[in-house]
Amino acid sequence: MEGGGKVYLVGAGPGDPGLLTLRGREILQRADVILYDALANPVLLDFAPAGAVKIHVGKRAGQHLMPQSEIQAILGRYAREGKTVVRLKGGDPVLFGRGAEEAEFLADQEIPFEIVPGVPSAFAVPIYSGIPVTHRELASSVTIVTGHSRPGPDGGDPIDWAGLARSICKRGTLVVLMGLKSLPAIVARLLQEGAPADTPAATVVSGTYAHQRRVIGTLESLPQLVAEAELQPPALTIFGHVVQSWGRLDWFQSKPLFGRRIVVTRPKDQAASLAAPLRELGAEVIELPVIAIHPLPDAEPLRAAMEHIAQYRWILFTSPNGVRHFLRTFLDRWGDIRRLQGPRLAAIGPGTAAELVAYHLPCDLQPETTYQQEGLLEALTRESDASGSILIPRAREARTVLPDGLRELGWTVDVVAVYETVGTPPEEIEGAIQAIQRNGADWVTLTSSSTAERFVQLLQSNKGLMQVLGGVRYASIGPITTKTAEGFGLPIAVEAKSSTIEGLVEALVKES
Numbered sequence: 001m002e003g004g005g006k007v008y009l010v011g012a013g014p015g016d017p018g019l020l021t022l023r024g025r026e027i028l029q030r031a032d033v034i035l036y037d038a039l040a041n042p043v044l045l046d047f048a049p050a051g052a053v054k055i056h057v058g059k060r061a062g063q064h065l066m067p068q069s070e071i072q073a074i075l076g077r078y079a080r081e082g083k084t085v086v087r088l089k090g091g092d093p094v095l096f097g098r099g100a101e102e103a104e105f106l107a108d109q110e111i112p113f114e115i116v117p118g119v120p121s122a123f124a125v126p127i128y129s130g131i132p133v134t135h136r137e138l139a140s141s142v143t144i145v146t147g148h149s150r151p152g153p154d155g156g157d158p159i160d161w162a163g164l165a166r167s168i169c170k171r172g173t174l175v176v177l178m179g180l181k182s183l184p185a186i187v188a189r190l191l192q193e194g195a196p197a198d199t200p201a202a203t204v205v206s207g208t209y210a211h212q213r214r215v216i217g218t219l220e221s222l223p224q225l226v227a228e229a230e231l232q233p234p235a236l237t238i239f240g241h242v243v244q245s246w247g248r249l250d251w252f253q254s255k256p257l258f259g260r261r262i263v264v265t266r267p268k269d270q271a272a273s274l275a276a277p278l279r280e281l282g283a284e285v286i287e288l289p290v291i292a293i294h295p296l297p298d299a300e301p302l303r304a305a306m307e308h309i310a311q312y313r314w315i316l317f318t319s320p321n322g323v324r325h326f327l328r329t330f331l332d333r334w335g336d337i338r339r340l341q342g343p344r345l346a347a348i349g350p351g352t353a354a355e356l357v358a359y360h361l362p363c364d365l366q367p368e369t370t371y372q373q374e375g376l377l378e379a380l381t382r383e384s385d386a387s388g389s390i391l392i393p394r395a396r397e398a399r400t401v402l403p404d405g406l407r408e409l410g411w412t413v414d415v416v417a418v419y420e421t422v423g424t425p426p427e428e429i430e431g432a433i434q435a436i437q438r439n440g441a442d443w444v445t446l447t448s449s450s451t452a453e454r455f456v457q458l459l460q461s462n463k464g465l466m467q468v469l470g471g472v473r474y475a476s477i478g479p480i481t482t483k484t485a486e487g488f489g490l491p492i493a494v495e496a497k498s499s500t501i502e503g504l505v506e507a508l509v510k511e512s
Helices: 022-028 042-047 068-080 099-108 121-128 161-169 183-192 222-229 241-245 272-280 300-307 320-334 350-358 373-383 401-409 426-439 449-461 463-468 479-487 501-511
Strands: 006-011 033-037 053-058 084-089 113-116 142-146 173-177 200-205 213-218 235-239 261-264 284-287 291-295 312-317 344-347 389-395 412-423 443-446 473-476 492-495
Touching: 006 022, 006 068, 006 099, 022 042, 022 084, 022 113, 033 042, 033 068, 042 284, 042 426, 053 068, 068 084, 068 099, 084 099, 099 113, 121 173, 121 200, 121 235, 142 161, 161 173, 161 183, 173 183, 183 222, 183 235, 200 222, 200 241, 213 222, 235 241, 261 272, 261 426, 272 284, 272 501, 284 426, 291 320, 291 449, 300 320, 300 412, 312 320, 312 350, 312 373, 320 350, 320 389, 320 412, 344 350, 344 373, 373 401, 389 401, 401 412, 412 449, 426 463, 443 449, 443 501, 449 463, 449 479, 473 479, 473 501, 479 492, 492 501
Parallel strands: 006 084, 006 113, 033 053, 033 084, 142 173, 261 284, 261 443, 312 344, 312 389, 389 412, 443 473, 473 492
Antiparallel strands: 173 235, 200 213, 200 235, 291 412
């Protein structure tokens, strides 16, 4: 084919973004065009390059934004233009989806393609509900059927319900996808074919998400229980003795933060330090990096200070970013960390101290409890007499409490900007915004004054997002961030006792 384009049919998994395969993420990171379904978690779109074209094609049962023929035409058009095209489909691309049809179309058009399997919802959703689809003592077989089958060649039902009923009698497991509306008819047919009325059964909606819900009953009672619970798609139903395991194997819904959707506003390359422990505790985390950290284009003031690094008694770091950007410039200039001799090194808190340790440097001083400029000023006052020079590498815009206080005590202070905080363009966080607009959020975490300010700017530019987050609660990492957030009209519901990521996570667990 001319142009060198290629189409990738990628399984997005059942919803939890952590279940996207490594191959799927790799392909998304170099995509030019993405066509995504309603069941694909939109946060996955943010793995794509900033300039990628993102097209929502719907494809939820009974709700199609775009005809299948048009979807295939778009795949072909962009591929012929030489683009890397991703067709992002919920679950696995060929399990009760149109992936096989799309692959056949591409083959007929002689367009190169690759199918990237995804974690099937038929396996992931049950176990996220504490139900294994097979079990040595309870089930040695599993059958997966769709709740929306097309008539067979003779116009009849193509599913062998009699065979499925026999399988259930022999302690097999039956998993029905997309069958919420047809559940009463499915149950009636299975009962008619001889499946035991007391067979354990469960329906799970929004599986692997924080708002996952399940109803447990029997084959006979399940339709009534589901109706009373007013469950809404997407849904999956399990019939079989494996359902009785749900209480003992309930690993997901028993986590302390299960059911909480938490927005993390830290920069993309720093979000994991907060997102990972929240996910481990059961929260559904939406990474919404409202700020980005950029090195300053003019590093000459910093280089000038480095030429006379030995003249300083202390170098004070007020953030991990300050450590990172200072040392990168230092290593670019000198190429050897051992040249950083003479000054003692101080950190504003544990996170900043850990960044020093990551570069195999000692942290000679940090506040005991107050991880703010005031705390560092107090700690240094106790540690050292006020004589000599101090270097403070920091953000372009920052509070002046520390340098002003040091000068009042008699220190000579050089403040050098080593990085700046900028707002992230909305198109780079489009997927996260869509995820919030789809299901809202319970908490928004704010880890600095910059994140509070930029988050407010995002709300002001997106009225729909502001409306969805009308009842959200805000969690702050410390008093300085709280003061800034409340100054912008964001009411802080909980504040970390210690101004650390660990303190913020602990506060969220306690409050939830």
